Amino acid sequence: xxxxxxxxxxxxxxxxxxxxxxxxxxxxxxxxxxxxxxxxxxxxxxxxxxxxxxxxxxxxxxxxxxxxxxxxxxxxxxxxxxxxxxxxxxxxxxxxxxxxxxxxxxxxxxxxxxxxxxxxxxxxxxxxxxxxxxxxxxxxxxxxxxxxxxxxxxxxxxxxxxxxxxxxxxxxxxxxxxxxxxxxxxxxxxxxxxxxxxxxxxxxxxxxxxxxxxxxxxxxxxxxxx
Amino acid sequence: xxxxxxxxxxxxxxxxxxxxxxxxxxxxxxxxxxxxxxxxxxxxxxxxxxxxxxxxxxxxxxxxxxxxxxxxxxxxxxxxxxxxxxxxxxxxxxxxxxxxxxxxxxxxxxxxxxxxxxxxxxxxxxxxxxxxxxxxxxxxxxxxxxxxxxxxxxxxxxxxxxxxxxxxxxxxxxxxxxxxxxxxxxxxxxxxxxxxxxxxxxxxxxxxxxxxxxxxxxxxxxxxxxxxxxxxxxxxxxxxxxxxxxxxxxxxxxxxxxxxxxxxxxxxxxxxxxxxxxxxxxxxxxxxxxxxxxxxxxxxxxxxxxxxxxxx
Numbered sequence: 001x002x003x004x005x006x007x008x009x010x011x012x013x014x015x016x017x018x019x020x021x022x023x024x025x026x027x028x029x030x031x032x033x034x035x036x037x038x039x040x041x042x043x044x045x046x047x048x049x050x051x052x053x054x055x056x057x058x059x060x061x062x063x064x065x066x067x068x069x070x071x072x073x074x075x076x077x078x079x080x081x082x083x084x085x086x087x088x089x090x091x092x093x094x095x096x097x098x099x100x101x102x103x104x105x106x107x108x109x110x111x112x113x114x115x116x117x118x119x120x121x122x123x124x125x126x127x128x129x130x131x132x133x134x135x136x137x138x139x140x141x142x143x144x145x146x147x148x149x150x151x152x153x154x155x156x157x158x159x160x161x162x163x164x165x166x167x168x169x170x171x172x173x174x175x176x177x178x179x180x181x182x183x184x185x186x187x188x189x190x191x192x193x194x195x196x197x198x199x200x201x202x203x204x205x206x207x208x209x210x211x212x213x214x215x216x217x218x219x220x221x222x223x224x225x226x
Numbered sequence: 227x228x229x230x231x232x233x234x235x236x237x238x239x240x241x242x243x244x245x246x247x248x249x250x251x252x253x254x255x256x257x258x259x260x261x262x263x264x265x266x267x268x269x270x271x272x273x274x275x276x277x278x279x280x281x282x283x284x285x286x287x288x289x290x291x292x293x294x295x296x297x298x299x300x301x302x303x304x305x306x307x308x309x310x311x312x313x314x315x316x317x318x319x320x321x322x323x324x325x326x327x328x329x330x331x332x333x334x335x336x337x338x339x340x341x342x343x344x345x346x347x348x349x350x351x352x353x354x355x356x357x358x359x360x361x362x363x364x365x366x367x368x369x370x371x372x373x374x375x376x377x378x379x380x381x382x383x384x385x386x387x388x389x390x391x392x393x394x395x396x397x398x399x400x401x402x403x404x405x406x407x408x409x410x411x412x413x414x415x416x417x418x419x420x421x422x423x424x425x426x427x428x429x430x431x432x433x434x435x436x437x438x439x440x441x442x443x444x445x446x447x448x449x450x451x452x453x454x455x456x457x458x459x460x461x462x463x464x465x466x467x468x469x470x471x472x473x474x475x476x477x478x479x480x481x482x483x484x485x486x487x488x489x490x491x492x493x494x495x496x497x498x499x500x501x502x503x504x505x506x507x508x509x510x511x512x513x514x515x516x517x518x519x520x521x522x523x524x525x526x527x528x529x530x531x532x533x534x535x536x537x538x
Contacts, residue, residue, distance in 0.1 A: 049450060072454075079452035089447045093249045105238050106453035108231070150451065 001027045001158065001189055002048060007057035009043055009213075017043040018054070019213045025191060027157075030184045032200055033193045034224055035210035041193040044210075045160045048191070049083060050074045062157070079107045082151030082188075084161040088143040090135040096122065096146045097131040103150045121149045125179055141172030148179055158189040165196055173199065200224040239457075243464020253437045254469065257524075260433040261473035264426035265520050269477055269512060271419040273485070276504055278415050281496040282408050289365050289401055292393050293358040293375060297325070299388035304356060307388065311360060314374060316367035321359040328354045355390055365405045368394060427519075431527040434466055438531035445535040459532045466528030470520030477516050481505055 002025040009018040018040045025031050033041045046052040047059050050066050059066045061077060069077060083089075090099050100118045109117075122128050125145035135143055144164055151159050161180065165173040177199050184190045194200065200207055200223065207222025208215055217225065247254050295304060304322065311320045323331070329352050336342045346353075362368050372394035438445075441462070448458045482505070489502035505512065 051450070075452060075454050078450065081452075083450055089450065091444050091447055093246065093444075098245075102448070102453070103451045106448070106451055106457055108235075110231070111234060154452075 001025055001029075001062060002191070003060040004044070004047075005058045005060065007047065007054045007059060009040075009047075009052065010055045016213050020057075021213070021215055022057075023208060023215060023218060025158075025189060027189055028184070028187055030181070030190045030203065030205040031192070031208060032203060032205060032222075033191065033208045033210060034195060034200060034226065036195065036226065039210040040213040041210060042162055043213075045083075045162050045191065045193060048158075048160055049078060049081060079154055080157045082154070082156040082159040084144070084147050084151050084159065084164045086163040086166040088135070088140075088147045088167075090143055090146060090150075092135050095132050095134055096127060096138070096149075099135075099146055100150045100153050103153055107154045109154075117153055118149075121153045122146075124152075125149045139172075140167050141169075141175065144168060144172070144176055145179065148176070148183075152183055152188070156188065158191065159183065161190065161192045163193055163195070165194060165199060170198070174202075177202065197224040235457075239460040240464055242461035243468065246461055247465045247468045250437075250465075253440065254465070257434055257437055257466075257469040258473045258476070260430045261469050261520055261523060262476050264423075264430040264523065265473050265477040265516050266480070267426045268423050268519055269481055269516055271423055272512065272515065273501060273504070275415065275419060276508075277492065277496055277499060277501070278411065280499040282412065284497055284499075285404065285408065286365050287361065289362075289368070289397070289404065291360045291362075291368055291371060291375075291397070293360065294390040294392070295356045295358065295388050296390045297353075297355045299356060303388050304358070308358060311358065311371075311374075314371065316362050316364070316371055317360060318363045319361040321361075323357045323359065325352050325354055325356050328357060365401050365408070368401050369398070372398075427523060430523055434469065434524065434527040435531040438462060438528060438535070442535040445532065449536070455536050458536065459529065462528045462532045463525050466524035466526075467521050468524070470522070470524030471517070473524075474517045474520035477520075478513065481512070 004021050004023050007018055007021045008016070010016050021040070021044070033044065035041050043052060047054060048061065048066070050069065053067050058068075062080075064077075066074075066077065091102060094102060097118055100121060101114045104114045104117065119128065119131065122131055125148055127142060127145055127149065130138060130142060130146075133142075135146070138146070144167075148164075151161075159180070164180075165176050168176065173196065180190055180192065181203070192199075204221050206220050207217070207224070209217035209219075209222075209225060211226075295307075308320050308322055311317055329346075332354060333343065333346070360371060362371055372392060375389055375392050375394075445458055485501040485505040489500050492499050492501040
């Protein structure tokens, strides 16, 4: 489903973010990528979203080289990927409902679908009563749950989550991980980056360990080893 | 079905634009204020130029040549001269004041001066000659008119000029200076107005760009969620249009009491030019220009500003 083929990323000041990274992700997998800050985890995810281009190598999404896509095609590709970020990236002037509705509008879904699906997906993340709240009126955990609802509402093929629990306390962290697990169980591929040992150990799924832009371990049912 | 979706999209863009405008109240308010200042400047420039134009026309009208005719000039000769003057392309108007009319005017002007009236009576005869008053279409044309008056073409049948004297030489210097001043004032006024309008347009343009700079993070998020450029851009254009719209409404509304208040001063200063009447008579023009530039400014600067942040 997603395949990194000998991908390297060198920034202009010669700092190497990724060097010769090769790995694949199968449909319905739940892959965690761990490593210290600056190991290259975020760069990996940004490449899947076509936010960044590799210096060398190629990234494939559903057998298509992402970075050979035209800008217009990138828009369509992004609609198949749900993205979750450490800093939530909610639209500050829109309510929880509108934030999720925006993603549906962007995908060209009709109004009836929006009216039906948004409350449903908010129920799913247990925020049925916070539909009309603005991001600044919600806690970190609630914001991240809105972000997850936004990421899944268009039924994407894959969800990438960049340190989604980085700003959250243990209770909220646990809840977010449970939600992600549930989404994965329903058949969506998930790629997660984190440096939270507890999260990795409680998941018991595939773990890719990175160090200085290189993959140093790739374990099925891995544990956090660093 | 496809048509339906287009309408849905338009509806969404409009709604998002209105919501942005409303929820970013403070930003919207400051944008409206800046566009307001720009439109106010443009409107004021329109009024100023019109005032200038009117006062210059009036000053030009005050310039004329008086041609004193000899007392013996016959009515026929005078009419011929008047006709030939009127036929000149430079001449706008020739007014004939006969000897009798001049005497009546003269008596009226000096009705309190017994000495003058007495000497007139003693003279018995009318000592005044008739006068032709000539207005040119443009002050710079008096010189050629004066030349014409001194040429042979104004001779009467017996080859004698009926023109006693004209006052062109006396007023020539003044006329020349006036022509220069009018010319300069017009050029400077026009240039200054354009510069002023341009400066305020640039300021408004940049303010709107700044309001969108504030939203650049949001634009990035929208891109990452999979929104197309159009879906992101047009709500901003709608908000920008609203800035222009409300600023234009404000300007047109404020010009009403403002010109009303200024009207007596303008009538006094620029003989007979009523700003208020001018505003009301040309309201449709004001409406079009103010609304047009307001909306164009808001929409266009938003459109351009968003483009910068769409390249994620």
